[in-house]
Amino acid sequence: MNTASFSSWKGKIVDNRKGKAAKSVDIKFPAQLGVDNVSAVMGWNGLVVMDPDADIISLTMNYLKEARKLSCGECSVCRIGIDRLLDIFGKMSEGDGNKKDLFEVQQIIRGVSVNSKCNFGRSVLFPVLDAIKYYRSDFLALIKGERKLETKEYSYAVTAPCMEACPASLDIPGYIELIRNSRFEESLNLIREKCILPGVVGRVCPHPCEDACVRQDIDGPLSIRLLKRAVADYDLQEGGSPLTGTMEEKEEKVAIIGSGPAGLAAAYNLRLMGYKVTIFETLPRAGGMATVGIPDYRLPKDILNHEIDLIKRMGVEIKLNNKVEKLNLKELQKKGYKAVFLAVGAHIGTKIGAEGEDKGYEGFVDGVEFLRDMNLGKKVQPQKKVVVVGGGNTALDCARSCVRIGFDNVEIIYRRSRAEMPASDEEIEEAEKEGVKFNYLMTPVKILEKDGKVTGVECIKMRLGELDESGRRRPIPVKGSEFTMDTVMVIPAIGQRPDLPAMTGKDKVEVTDWGTIKADLVSYKTNIEGVFAGGDCVTGPAILIDALDMGNKVARSIDCYLRGEDLKREISFEGVNTREQREQGFIAEKVAEKVDLLDVDKRSEGFTEVESGYDVSEAMREAQRCLRCYRLMVCEQAG
Numbered sequence: 069m070n071t072a073s074f075s076s077w078k079g080k081i082v083d084n085r086k087g088k089a090a091k092s093v094d095i096k097f098p099a100q101l102g103v104d105n106v107s108a109v110m111g112w113n114g115l116v117v118m119d120p121d122a123d124i125i126s127l128t129m130n131y132l133k134e135a136r137k138l139s140c141g142e143c144s145v146c147r148i149g150i151d152r153l154l155d156i157f158g159k160m161s162e163g164d165g166n167k168k169d170l171f172e173v174q175q176i177i178r179g180v181s182v183n184s185k186c187n188f189g190r191s192v193l194f195p196v197l198d199a200i201k202y203y204r205s206d207f208l209a210l211i212k213g214e215r216k217l218e219t220k221e222y223s224y225a226v227t228a229p230c231m232e233a234c235p236a237s238l239d240i241p242g243y244i245e246l247i248r249n250s251r252f253e254e255s256l257n258l259i260r261e262k263c264i265l266p267g268v269v270g271r272v273c274p275h276p277c278e279d280a281c282v283r284q285d286i287d288g289p290l291s292i293r294l295l296k297r298a299v300a301d302y303d304l305q306e307g308g309s310p311l312t313g314t315m316e317e318k319e320e321k322v323a324i325i326g327s328g329p330a331g332l333a334a335a336y337n338l339r340l341m342g343y344k345v346t347i348f349e350t351l352p353r354a355g356g357m358a359t360v361g362i363p364d365y366r367l368p369k370d371i372l373n374h375e376i377d378l379i380k381r382m383g384v385e386i387k388l389n390n391k392v393e394k395l396n397l398k399e400l401q402k403k404g405y406k407a408v409f410l411a412v413g414a415h416i417g418t419k420i421g422a423e424g425e426d427k428g429y430e431g432f433v434d435g436v437e438f439l440r441d442m443n444l445g446k447k448v449q450p451q452k453k454v455v456v457v458g459g460g461n462t463a464l465d466c467a468r469s470c471v472r473i474g475f476d477n478v479e480i481i482y483r484r485s486r487a488e489m490p491a492s493d494e495e496i497e498e499a500e501k502e503g504v505k506f507n508y509l510m511t512p513v514k515i516l517e518k519d520g521k522v523t524g525v526e527c528i529k530m531r532l533g534e535l536d537e538s539g540r541r542r543p544i545p546v547k548g549s550e551f552t553m554d555t556v557m558v559i560p561a562i563g564q565r566p567d568l569p570a571m572t573g574k575d576k577v578e579v580t581d582w583g584t585i586k587a588d589l590v591s592y593k594t595n596i597e598g599v600f601a602g603g604d605c606v607t608g609p610a611i612l613i614d615a616l617d618m619g620n621k622v623a624r625s626i627d628c629y630l631r632g633e634d635l636k637r638e639i640s641f642e643g644v645n646t647r648e649q650r651e652q653g654f655i656a657e658k659v660a661e662k663v664d665l666l667d668v669d670k671r672s673e674g675f676t677e678v679e680s681g682y683d684v685s686e687a688m689r690e691a692q693r694c695l696r697c698y699r700l701m702v703c704e705q706a707g
């Protein structure tokens with residue numbers, strides 16, 4: 069909580085200027101803007117003044133100048149309005165103003181807010197209205213020539229609810245606007261700035277951005293994921309453009325352990341900066357879980373391979389079949405590596421706690437191992453029945469793969485109810501259509517066997533209790549409810565933890581109680597000098613875009629480290645993810661463009677991709693739905 073001199077944030081007026089007992093404002097802008105010392109802030113939700121001597125007029129003019137840059141000019145309402153406001157304030161500051169000008173300012177703001185076609189135009193000028201309402205005497209003093217504008221330093225930030233929800237803060241309204249204007253190549257370049265696997269993420273991202281989309285409450289969110297995919301697919305159809313960027317070759321070498329999304333993103337960014345990058349990878353193929361976890365029917369491997377190939381063509385060396393068994397920094401340093409990035413993911417399946425699971429029975433196969441073998445081309449013999457244990461991505465991928473391999477009977481058992489399942493609704497629905505049977509509120513207690521081969525699984529029924537630390541209701545075993553399910557195969561898939569390289573003495577990286585690497589979540593530095601860590605091996609199993617984001621950030625952190633510079637804080641906004649807006653105005657309803665899904669009957673025939681993407685015109689039509697909810701914040705620095 070801050071004690072501001074004045075705040076109109078979210079329409080709540082806190083005015084401490086009259087010397088009354090100061091009320092606090094629930095706002096943390098200075099830290100979010102990465103500036104320690106802030107005197108005033110103007111942003112999408114209002115005006116906040118910390119220092120009573122802040123120059124609100126200069127702040128307003130700087131805010132308008134930045135807003136002018138974000139105005140797309142497509143409906144021209146906000147651009148013309150902002151230009152006129154800048155004219156008026158410019159005249160005022162030259163002593164050419166008039167009291168009536170303030171009335172005109174209000175009229176213009178109301179006109180722009182009502183008539184603009186996008187949410188940026190509709191909302192951007194409200195804080196200016198607050199400024200002239202609550203700091204009217206300052207503006208009148210300017211008009212009378214009693215006040216001069218001060219020269220201050222300003223910092224700026226731009227976000228949007230979708231951008232804020234995206235772990236990588238992709239400029240979503242920006243790349244969608246380019247699609248709308250048929251500028252697919254530029255759209256792809258903008259996406260690639262923060263997401264180097266657009267075709268992959270455009271297929272499998274659980275799209276937290278869409279949950280935050282303002283349209284969610286109107287006629288359903290924009291299909292942001294599919295738009296990203298459309299841009300990547302279009303590029304591939306056109307022959308696949310290479311990755312570009314200016315590279316000034318540097319002498320320093322960086323070693324990356326693991327070629328998953330985190331390792332690839334870091335490698336690409338470091339290469340762009342000119343570093344020599346080598347990735348060491350245990351497996352015969354690069355890509356991490358995107359290659360050996362996610363099956364082809366969701367992510368065809370040619371898409372992933374193409375995107376990895378582009379990174380390799382930048383000069384990133386990937387040494388496959390090269391497991392780093394032991395972290396030996398001295399040896400790496402001898403070879404010239406100045407920094408190491410541990411991006412080893414989480415590849416060891418979590419135990420389910422059932423008796424017999426460690427006995428190595430034939431037919432008892434860990435989920436990640438099952439998918440890895442299958443994705444690396446090992447033939448899996450279809451069986452009469454398989455029981456998959458778990459309710460997340462891995463469990464669903466195992467079950468749906470078994471359908472495609474030709475298992476007669478595929479069942480999932482999950483210890484909570486459907487509402488608590490971590491897998492997405494779409495995934496569950498598609499699995500149901502494909503014939504996967506879901507059994508809720510039960511868990512295995514014993515693996516049954518005969519002659520070392522699985523014959524069944526003994527389960528116990530569960531009921532749901534109070535909420536646990538994950539925010540879901542805790543499953544509690546129901547005493548005496550044990551029962552047996554016959555099956556010849558059990559695939560446990562309830563989670564993963566990292567398989568870290570051996571570490572000794574000084575090279576021992578600190579780990580958490582969950583077996584993940586302890587790293588600073590801003591710099592991604594570990595306790596060992598020159599060793600960084602990111603991706604699933606730090607967070608535990610997460611999603612691709614999280615790993616990509618960390619890879620991007622690790623690259624910046626390694627660059628600062630190698631140049632001996634301090635890492636600058638990233639800007640992030642708290643509270644922008646609310647869909648609230650002071651006025652929504654009229655938005656014509658338009659539901660999302662649909663895409664075709666492969667016929668259910670055809671799915672058991674193989675691993676053909678289930679979802680088709682948008683073609684160019686469908687993507688352009690879907691992009692028209694974007695409300696362009698950019699939000700701008702300008703901040704006056706003290707001193």
Ligand SMILES: Cc1cc2nc3c(=O)[nH]c(=O)nc-3n(C[C@H](O)[C@H](O)[C@H](O)COP(=O)(O)OP(=O)(O)OC[C@H]3O[C@@H](n4cnc5c(N)ncnc54)[C@H](O)[C@@H]3O)c2cc1C
Nearest residue numbers: 326328329330350356357361392413603604610611612615
């Ligand atoms: C089955 C499954 C399905 C998933 N589906 C989705 C999805 O639909 N959408 C989504 O967003 N996310 C999904 N995820 C999660 C996503 O794949 C991961 O969050 C992401 O791949 C993590 O990236 P990473 O680079 O941290 O690690 P990984 O992708 O795991 O890559 C780590 C790499 O390091 C290598 N490695 C490990 N140890 C060593 C060593 N000692 N020496 C050399 N190399 C080593 C590994 O072989 C691996 O290639 C899924 C995960 C799984 C398991």
